[in-house]
Amino acid sequence: MRTIAFTNQKGGVGKTTSTINVGAGLAKLGKKVLLIDLDPQANLTYSLRMHSQRLDKTIYQALKGSTKLSDVVIKHNGFDYIASSLELSGAELELANEPARESLLKNFLVQLEGSDYDYVLIDCPPNLGLLTLNAFTAVEDIFIVLQSEYLALHGLSKLLDLIKVVQQRLNSKLEVGGIICTLYDNRKNLNKEVVGHIKDYFGKKVFNTIIRDNVALAEAPSHHKTIFEYDGNSNGAQDYLALAKEIKNGH
Amino acid sequence: MRTIAFTNQKGGVGKTTSTINVGAGLAKLGKKVLLIDLDPQANLTYSLRMHSQRLDKTIYQALKGSTKLSDVVIKHNGFDYIASSLELSGAELELANEPARESLLKNFLVQLEGSDYDYVLIDCPPNLGLLTLNAFTAVEDIFIVLQSEYLALHGLSKLLDLIKVVQQRLNSKLEVGGIICTLYDNRKNLNKEVVGHIKDYFGKKVFNTIIRDNVALAEAPSHHKTIFEYDGNSNGAQDYLALAKEIKNGH
Ligand SMILES: Nc1ncnc2c1ncn2[C@@H]1O[C@H](COP(=O)(O)OP(=O)(O)OP(=O)(O)O)[C@@H](O)[C@H]1O
Ligand SMILES: Nc1ncnc2c1ncn2[C@@H]1O[C@H](COP(=O)(O)OP(=O)(O)OP(=O)(O)O)[C@@H](O)[C@H]1O
Ligand SMILES: [Mg+2]
Ligand SMILES: [Mg+2]
Numbered sequence: 001m002r003t004i005a006f007t008n009q010k011g012g013v014g015k016t017t018s019t020i021n022v023g024a025g026l027a028k029l030g031k032k033v034l035l036i037d038l039d040p041q042a043n044l045t046y047s048l049r050m051h052s053q054r055l056d057k058t059i060y061q062a063l064k065g066s067t068k069l070s071d072v073v074i075k076h077n078g079f080d081y082i083a084s085s086l087e088l089s090g091a092e093l094e095l096a097n098e099p100a101r102e103s104l105l106k107n108f109l110v111q112l113e114g115s116d117y118d119y120v121l122i123d124c125p126p127n128l129g130l131l132t133l134n135a136f137t138a139v140e141d142i143f144i145v146l147q148s149e150y151l152a153l154h155g156l157s158k159l160l161d162l163i164k165v166v167q168q169r170l171n172s173k174l175e176v177g178g179i180i181c182t183l184y185d186n187r188k189n190l191n192k193e194v195v196g197h198i199k200d201y202f203g204k205k206v207f208n209t210i211i212r213d214n215v216a217l218a219e220a221p222s223h224h225k226t227i228f229e230y231d232g233n234s235n236g237a238q239d240y241l242a243l244a245k246e247i248k249n250g251h
Numbered sequence: 252m253r254t255i256a257f258t259n260q261k262g263g264v265g266k267t268t269s270t271i272n273v274g275a276g277l278a279k280l281g282k283k284v285l286l287i288d289l290d291p292q293a294n295l296t297y298s299l300r301m302h303s304q305r306l307d308k309t310i311y312q313a314l315k316g317s318t319k320l321s322d323v324v325i326k327h328n329g330f331d332y333i334a335s336s337l338e339l340s341g342a343e344l345e346l347a348n349e350p351a352r353e354s355l356l357k358n359f360l361v362q363l364e365g366s367d368y369d370y371v372l373i374d375c376p377p378n379l380g381l382l383t384l385n386a387f388t389a390v391e392d393i394f395i396v397l398q399s400e401y402l403a404l405h406g407l408s409k410l411l412d413l414i415k416v417v418q419q420r421l422n423s424k425l426e427v428g429g430i431i432c433t434l435y436d437n438r439k440n441l442n443k444e445v446v447g448h449i450k451d452y453f454g455k456k457v458f459n460t461i462i463r464d465n466v467a468l469a470e471a472p473s474h475h476k477t478i479f480e481y482d483g484n485s486n487g488a489q490d491y492l493a494l495a496k497e498i499k500n501g502h
Contacts, residue, residue, distance in 0.1 A: 009292060010262070010263070010292060010294075011262015011263040011264070011377035012261070012262040012263010012264060012377075012398070013262070013263060016402070022382070040378075041260060041261060041405070041406045042405075042406070043261075043402050043405060043406070046402070046405045046406075047402070061314055082431075086406075086409050089379060089380075090379070091410070092380060093342055093343070093344075093346070093347055093381075096344055096347065125378070126262035126263075126377045126378070127291075127340070127377070128340055129340075129343060129380075130344075145264070149469045149474035150469070150470075150472050151267070151294050151297070151298070151469075151472050154292070154293075154294060154297045154472075155292045155293070155294070155337075158337050158340070188466050188469075190466055190469055190470050194322050211412070215439050215441055216398045218401070218402075218439075218441055219401075219441050221402050221405075222401035
């Protein structure tokens with residue numbers, strides 16, 4: 001089982017879009033996949049959830065240890081997910097004084113041992129607070145999602161510093177498993193320039209597949225569909241399937 | 252003096268870009284403007300700062316009450332700003348137990364009384380935590396910055412709920428002063444649809460000026476320039492100047 005956190009404290013770079021569509025892509029390639037929405041904004045949950053599905057228990061109860069895995073897993077077409085809720089937004093202050101507050105997610109995911117999931121993908125919020133710290137403590141790999149723009153590069157040093165601290169104190173297995181470049185428009189020199197900088201800095205860690213700017217990816221969430229369900233022929237579907245293949249083949 | 256917080260817990264919708272360029276636009280129209288970077292990511296600071304400028308004191312020291320206004324104000328071409336720093340990212344946990352923790356910014360800004368600033372604009376982080384709460388307690392107006400996409404609409408109810416709570420308990424003067432629609436591309440039906448929904452919901456509060464998707468706005472930050480300094484003829488410069496005029500004329 002491979003556990004991966006999709007992260008970047010910069011907002012709006014495609015973390016949620018990537019978690020959902022890499023997950024759905026891996027499911028299309030025959031893998032068993034669990035997604036976890038760890039963002040209080042619950043955008044992953046909104047993007048997948050059919051309104052009829054009641055959300056009794058979410059990742060919030062899981063972190064507090066007041067529910068078991070089978071109570072929070074929701075089935076979607078081809079993969080599973082654990083929803084978030086707006087209750088989570090108080091978690092930062094509420095859980096601050098819990099013993100081993102950074103390991104709440106890791107302790108809950110112990111219940112996954114012996115399950116037949118191949119991949120567990122976690123969507124992180126746009127900050128480096130306690131929820132992101134929980135994800136970094138629970139997983140083995142981090143995928144940094146980067147928009148091909150300058151503002152998205154600023155602040156990377158803070159993220160890399162935090163990863164080092166987590167490796168030293170909380171999770172020695174943690175690694176940066178890959179860099180996903182998103183929202184790429186080959187008509188914009190800016191995007192070409194920034195991707196060049198990203199490759200200079202991270203080298204082979206950068207996935208060959210670059211996710212192009214594609215409006216179908218922005219439309220799919222309001223239909224509560226993955227890109228494959230919404231428009232299987234779109235650039236977005238092609239790119240995320242290609243990325244899922246790269247990940248499956250052990251990039 | 253008008254104090255305005257630019258907010259939306261959704262990431263990457265154009266909060267920082269709007270704070271800088273509305274500020275610069277108002278300065279171009281002869282107004283005296285102070286910008287405040289309240290985001291630990293410090294994107295506003297990065298977008299304006301010439302590397303030579305040393306940052307001794309930032310908004311972090313201001314919130315802790317360990318510095319005075321004149322020590323943190325930095326002069327930019329035509330307007331002033333107060334920088335943020337990555338030290339601020341610990342503020343959520345660090346300030347959680349301070350008495351009147353929501354009023355730390357308001358208490359600091361008391362020093363602005365008697366100054367000749369016409370506008371104080373605050374760039375908020377992509378969450379509804381303690382820093383955003385400080386902004387909402389300190390200002391009279393909130394501008395909600397909305398990308399013309401569905402994910403940006405999701406979660407608005409949480410923001411509106413928080414505004415109500417702040418109005419009741421911390422700041423009875425607080426109002427939603429306006430809605431700024433950003434990243435608009437008139438070739439995408441999605442954008443037209445969503446802007447329609449926004450106008451249906453918020454009515455007259457939506458500014459007539461819509462900020463178009465314009466790559467110059469994404470390029471300017473890496474040159475540490477406002478859009479007017481970087482490319483005064485761009486769509487971005489035209490749109491933000493038109494928006495600044497709307498704001499100045501008391502929309
Ligand atoms: N490749 C793409 N092409 C076009 N639109 C995209 C693409 N990827 C994401 N989007 C859209 O851009 C916006 C931001 O993406 P998304 O919400 O996935 O980013 P995020 O990093 O998860 O944001 P947050 O920081 O708020 O969690 C959304 O409206 C999404 O639909
Ligand atoms: N109208 C626009 N046209 C094109 N690009 C834009 C526009 N507005 C903002 N951008 C770019 O989109 C990205 C997101 O904008 P910005 O950083 O201002 O959003 P934000 O809401 O402040 O993000 P965060 O939630 O991380 O604070 C940046 O790379 C910015 O340069
Ligand atoms: Mg997200
Ligand atoms: Mg910002």
